[in-house]
Amino acid sequence: MSAAAEVGVVREGLPDWLVPVRDVAESVEPGQLSRFLPPAEGGRRSAVLVLFGEQPGRGPDLLLIERARQLRSHAGQPSFPGGALDPEDGDPKGEGRIRAALREAREETGLDPAGVQVFGVLPDLYIPVSDFVVTPVLGWWHTPVPVGPVDEGEVAEVFRVPVAQLADPANRARLRHPSGFRGPAFLVDGHVVWGFTAGVIDRLLHHAGWEQPWDGAREVELGDASVFASREEQERARALMRGGGEGG
Structure with missing residues (x-):
């Protein structure tokens, strides 16, 4: 997608269930989404695509990827498609952010940007x-196409998660990282979604009115660094979440 490509925000024509998310984008303050806000100067500009779709029998969903384990940054972590802005994307504080999110999603998953309404x-x-200074770009996947890892050296898996699963209290906990970080986590389709991605999902569920009461005292512990290094750790996390967490 070249810098000359026409992109922009189109607010009308969404399914009714997605209107609350659009309203969040128009009214939410940065501090209502995260306690980690960009510095006045510096930071590497990037963008992610928060892409909502809908499937028969599964309802509204989000497109996520699992990053390859050999990457230097955020290895093995489920996340939104996205990455750093390139010069070809254009204005890093304007439409360049939208171009970057769509370009990265195409490069990572094979997504057709023509089927997405930002x-x-x-x-x-x-x-x-x-x-990273990250701009979450919200999209409606009105014309989905089959997707999957384009380069398995960067993306291990591409998957769609129903919003109902993300909102289900049984799939929610707080993750405890060895670094001292604590934040929301979701256990969905065999993946533990945490970190930046889980934080954005958590706040969207809350501000869009989709959140259900859940046990914020339930905790799981990330075994080492930034990934679950083994299936055994993943199974341990699932058992903890189903059992109410350590000391839950």
Whole structure:
């Protein structure tokens, strides 16, 4: 997608269930989404595509990827498609963010950007550990196509998660990282979604009115660094979440 490509935000024509998310984008303040806000200067500009779709029998869903384990940054972590802005994307504080999100999603998953309606842009957020200033770009996947890892050296898996599963209290907990980080986590389709991605999902569920009461005292512990290094750790996390967490 070249810098000359026409992109923009189109707010009308969404399914009714998605209107609350559009309203969040138009009213939410950065501090309502995260305590990690961009520095006044610096930070590496990036964008992610928060892509909502809908499937028969499964309802509304989100498109996520699992990053390859050999990557230097956020290895093995489920996340939104996205990445750093390139010069070809254009204005890093304007439409370049939308171009980057769509371009990265295409490069990572094979997504066709022509089938996506961008309906909102959330405030810029910050990931201190990687110094990324991240713009979440909201999209409606009105014409889905088959997707999957384009380069398995970068993306291990592409999957769609029903919003109902994300909102289900049985699939929710707080994750405890060895670094001291604590934040929301979701156990869905065999994946533990945490970190920046889980934080954005958590706040969207809350502000869109989709959140259900859940046990915020339930905790799981990430075994080492930034990934679950083994299936055994994943199974342990699932058991903890189903059992109410340590000391739950």
